[in-house]
Amino acid sequence: MPVAFVIADVTVTDAEQMAKYREWSTRAMQEHGAEVLVRGGAIEVLEGDWQPTRLVLLKFADHATARAFYDSETYRHARTLRENAGVMRMLIVDGV
Numbered sequence: 001m002p003v004a005f006v007i008a009d010v011t012v013t014d015a016e017q018m019a020k021y022r023e024w025s026t027r028a029m030q031e032h033g034a035e036v037l038v039r040g041g042a043i044e045v046l047e048g049d050w051q052p053t054r055l056v057l058l059k060f061a062d063h064a065t066a067r068a069f070y071d072s073e074t075y076r077h078a079r080t081l082r083e084n085a086g087v088m089r090m091l092i093v094d095g096v
Contacts, residue, residue, distance in 0.1 A: 002094060004066040006034075008056040009089040017085035024078035032069035035059040059095075066092045 012018045029036065038057035045051065060066035069075055070092070082088065 002062045003096070004060045004063040004092055004094050005037075006056070006058040006060065006066050006069070006090060006092055008058075008091075009052040010054040010056060011087040012054060012085065013087070014085040018082065021078050021082035021085060024074060024081055028069055028072050028075035028078055029058060031072065031074055032065055033061060034069060063092060063094055 010018075035058065036056075037059055038055055040054050040056075043052055043055060058066075058069075060069065070090075
């Protein structure tokens with residue numbers, strides 16, 4: 001059965017505003033059956049020059065569901081709340 005993951009590297013610049021984003025992004029995750037595997041926590045870089053500050057890893061049933069989460073009205077609202085609250089780098093990757 002295919003699965004897909006959303007991976008986000010987040011740099012928070014306004015914690016109060018980012019908290020509002022998290023409230024709405026959590027709603028969107030629940031609406032699309034996301035399993036939260038990582039949401040913050042200690043990071044230890046083993047190789048390379050990547051220096052993430054906060055990582056999020058979400059598991060979805062498949063790529064289409066992950067994309068539907070991202071394109072949903074609820075998550076679009078979350079993204080507007082996130083404006084000027086930080087820098088988001090996000091991708092969807094198919095898993096096994």
